[in-house]
Amino acid sequence: MATQEVFKHDESRSSAALMSDQDIIARIFDHIDNKTTDVGQSSWKEPTKNYQSAERLDAELALLRTRWVVFCPSAALPKSGDYIARDTAGIPLVVVRGSDGKVRAFRNACRHRGVQIATGQGCTNVFVCPYHGWSYGNDGALRSVPHKEGFPDLNKENRGLVSVDCLEKNGLVFIKQGPSTNGVKDETDLPDLIPDGCRVIKSETFEIEANWKLHLESALEGYHIRSTHQTTFFPVQYDNLTVVESFDQNSRIAFPYQAIEGLRDKPKSAWSSNGRITFVYHLFPNIIISTFPDCMQVVILEPLGLELTRQHMFLLSDCAEEGKILHAILEGQEFAKAGAMEDREVVLGAQRGLKSGANEFLEFGLFESAIGRFHAALTGELANLAS
Numbered sequence: 001m002a003t004q005e006v007f008k009h010d011e012s013r014s015s016a017a018l019m020s021d022q023d024i025i026a027r028i029f030d031h032i033d034n035k036t037t038d039v040g041q042s043s044w045k046e047p048t049k050n051y052q053s054a055e056r057l058d059a060e061l062a063l064l065r066t067r068w069v070v071f072c073p074s075a076a077l078p079k080s081g082d083y084i085a086r087d088t089a090g091i092p093l094v095v096v097r098g099s100d101g102k103v104r105a106f107r108n109a110c111r112h113r114g115v116q117i118a119t120g121q122g123c124t125n126v127f128v129c130p131y132h133g134w135s136y137g138n139d140g141a142l143r144s145v146p147h148k149e150g151f152p153d154l155n156k157e158n159r160g161l162v163s164v165d166c167l168e169k170n171g172l173v174f175i176k177q178g179p180s181t182n183g184v185k186d187e188t189d190l191p192d193l194i195p196d197g198c199r200v201i202k203s204e205t206f207e208i209e210a211n212w213k214l215h216l217e218s219a220l221e222g223y224h225i226r227s228t229h230q231t232t233f234f235p236v237q238y239d240n241l242t243v244v245e246s247f248d249q250n251s252r253i254a255f256p257y258q259a260i261e262g263l264r265d266k267p268k269s270a271w272s273s274n275g276r277i278t279f280v281y282h283l284f285p286n287i288i289i290s291t292f293p294d295c296m297q298v299v300i301l302e303p304l305g306l307e308l309t310r311q312h313m314f315l316l317s318d319c320a321e322e323g324k325i326l327h328a329i330l331e332g333q334e335f336a337k338a339g340a341m342e343d344r345e346v347v348l349g350a351q352r353g354l355k356s357g358a359n360e361f362l363e364f365g366l367f368e369s370a371i372g373r374f375h376a377a378l379t380g381e382l383a384n385l386a387s
């Protein structure tokens with residue numbers, strides 16, 4: 001369709017070219033003064049069948065399995081033996097920091113008869129399969145087999161857990177399940193988003209009965225601030241005022257708070273985004289990293305079905321373990337959660353709207369360019385995958 005073919009974002013560039021806090025704030029003042037916002041070059045029409053087709057979802061999951069994707073922040077696995085087990089793009093995995101400090105990823109299936117050797121998260125030097133008790137070190141090696149005389153041909157050396165590519169970079173743990181299909185692109189080449197010294201001060205998982213893309217879309221534009229967040233974000237932010245940048249297939253959307261006005265009288269060199277702007281980084285395809293005062297959220301959207309998404313959220317901060325700042329952060333998160341519940345309602349509404357059959361496409365306007373850009377990239381990547 002024509003709008004898709006001509007869709008281009010005029011700001012595509014590498015992460016090194018993201019604007020400084022000072023330049024972003026100057027642009028925001030310009031928008032406030034002129035009652036404007038950033039706009040893309042064209043709108044995007046996404047066919048509703050792309051949210052409803054099982055074949056399309058399978059292709060999206062297959063794409064997720066060919067890329068380096070964020071599994072969790074490094075701070076979620078601070079000590080040797082710390083592990084997280086969960087499905088990623090439909091595949092059960094366990095990611096663990098070994099006794100040597102290295103983070104490794106494995107398919108979460110015993111090499112005897114396939115039962116999962118880990119669930120949830122915890123800390124261990126040895127994973128013991130609950131079925132017959134085969135045990136594995138946190139480096140994946142098969143350590144012991146009860147009554148091993150029953151397996152006269154077993155070679156322990158080649159029956160360790162099956163590894164998955166894993167690397168730790170800039171405070172994030174990435175995994176890649178299969179061979180890349182996109183040539184030389186390195187999806188882990190990202191700005192350094194996680195400050196040193198961060199720890200996880202809260203983590204939570206919830207499910208939403210909606211397609212993962214509908215859920216993602218709600219985070220990538222400020223056009224809905226007044227309507228959806230009338231008594232939460234709108235009184236302290238701005239309606240439809242964002243700065244949208246793109247780098248590679250990713251985006252960064254700046255949502256200013258009205259407190260930014262306090263910077264007008266300060267020298268530009270003292271302008272800082274902390275406490276004045278929420279940055280939402282969309283790391284293509286399914287990761288959102290958002291900044292809040294003195295903390296940040298790393299969110300991973302796992303598509304579980306056409307109408308079911310699991311969200312994993314890690315809240316990170318480098319603040320002290322007790323004290324006023326931590327208290328203020330947790331209070332701020334309650335406020336953010338109230339806004340997130342409002343998003344949830346409209347996302348569920350959009351999911352029901354698909355069933356109505358009213359729309360052949362969902363239209364993302366000029367203010368929603370980060371979403372159009374996401375769909376353009378996804379369409380392109382799926383075409384590459386199919387060819």
Ligand code: FES
Nearest residue numbers: 110112113129132
């Ligand atoms: S399936 Fe794991 S020990 Fe048998």
Ligand SMILES: [Fe+2]
Nearest residue numbers: 218224228343
């Ligand atoms: Fe929202």
